[in-house]
Amino acid sequence: xxxxxxxxxxxxxxxxxxxxxxxxxxxxxxxxxxxxxxxxxxxxxxxxxxxxxxxxxxxxxxxxxxxxxxxxxxxxxxxxxxxxxxxxxxxxxxxxxxxxxxxxxxxxxxxxxxxxxxxxxxxxxxxxxxxxxxxxxxxxxxxxxxxxxxxxxxxxxxxxxxxxxxxxxxxxxxxxxxxxxxxxxxxxxxxxxxxxxxxxxxxxxxxxxxxxxxxxxxxxxxxxxxxxxxxxxxxxxxxxxxxxxxxxxxxx
Amino acid sequence: xxxxxxxxxxxxxxxxxxxxxxxxxxxxxxxxxxxxxxxxxxxxxxxxxxxxxxxxxxxxxxxxxxxxxx
Numbered sequence: 001x002x003x004x005x006x007x008x009x010x011x012x013x014x015x016x017x018x019x020x021x022x023x024x025x026x027x028x029x030x031x032x033x034x035x036x037x038x039x040x041x042x043x044x045x046x047x048x049x050x051x052x053x054x055x056x057x058x059x060x061x062x063x064x065x066x067x068x069x070x071x072x073x074x075x076x077x078x079x080x081x082x083x084x085x086x087x088x089x090x091x092x093x094x095x096x097x098x099x100x101x102x103x104x105x106x107x108x109x110x111x112x113x114x115x116x117x118x119x120x121x122x123x124x125x126x127x128x129x130x131x132x133x134x135x136x137x138x139x140x141x142x143x144x145x146x147x148x149x150x151x152x153x154x155x156x157x158x159x160x161x162x163x164x165x166x167x168x169x170x171x172x173x174x175x176x177x178x179x180x181x182x183x184x185x186x187x188x189x190x191x192x193x194x195x196x197x198x199x200x201x202x203x204x205x206x207x208x209x210x211x212x213x214x215x216x217x218x219x220x221x222x223x224x225x226x227x228x229x230x231x232x233x234x235x236x237x238x239x240x241x242x243x244x245x246x247x248x249x250x251x252x
Numbered sequence: 253x254x255x256x257x258x259x260x261x262x263x264x265x266x267x268x269x270x271x272x273x274x275x276x277x278x279x280x281x282x283x284x285x286x287x288x289x290x291x292x293x294x295x296x297x298x299x300x301x302x303x304x305x306x307x308x309x310x311x312x313x314x315x316x317x318x319x320x321x322x
Contacts, residue, residue: 045261046261050265055265055266055267056264056265056266056267056271057264057265057267057270057271059264059271060270060271060274063274063275063278064274067278102285102288103285106281106282106284106285109281110277110278110281110282113274113277114274114277114278117270117271117273117274117277118270118274120270121267121270219282222286223282223285223286223289226286226289226290226293227289229289229293230289230290230292230293230296231289233293233296233297233300234292234296237296237300242300243300243304245297246297246300246301246304247301247304249297250297250301
């Protein structure tokens, strides 16, 4: 391991230490996700006013847009972890990349279905092959490809390396999804939230949206920690620490 | 909150048929995602314990008991 990596980070990448670390943080992440989620739902469904054009149908935004952000955010994390896994062969990075894929696929699926349920009353169609929708569908297939490739190998670590390679190549799709509404003429509306410059959304609608974004981030961490812990048990089932843990859990 | 205002809330301005299924999909998918590793973890540990028990049974005993005490 290179010298510029701090020792605590190096230690944290050891499976038994990360297993304990993730186990102690997971309940807090879940509690924060539930708390912020409930506040966001109350703000979005009850407090926020109806839209002047879309009436109450626009309230799908409070789950659709945070899910869409997560579908891209998780892909970014997965790609970064895949890069670490390919270059330094860090076992934990492989596991983080591989266990991010099902969560990302879940959020992508939610984005597509809620978008479809929003599109029907607003556009008059469940689906259209425009740039934003098609590139998001490709994102789902990339996630499914990563999951499938990971499980297609007898040797899990070999599978993880092959799938990490696919994840890395697929990163090209992330900017395509993000900028699709600017690059092509699409039915999908453009962004109303901007990091640079003022957002074009009413404050009463903005804060529940941002709170739900926080909730989905916390949820991702809670779900990821649970998945990584389980996968580490599977990968390290021959090791002493897992055997001890299995014996302890049997005694309970 | 009165019954009619609750009704008004659930009607969602006539979009209830689109809005509530969307929220249902959101929660059902995330619940399934959250509990999948819990089930897998339980199965993994059970299989591991069974494997360890089989290995322990196959190994010769540490202190062999005298043959007449069977």
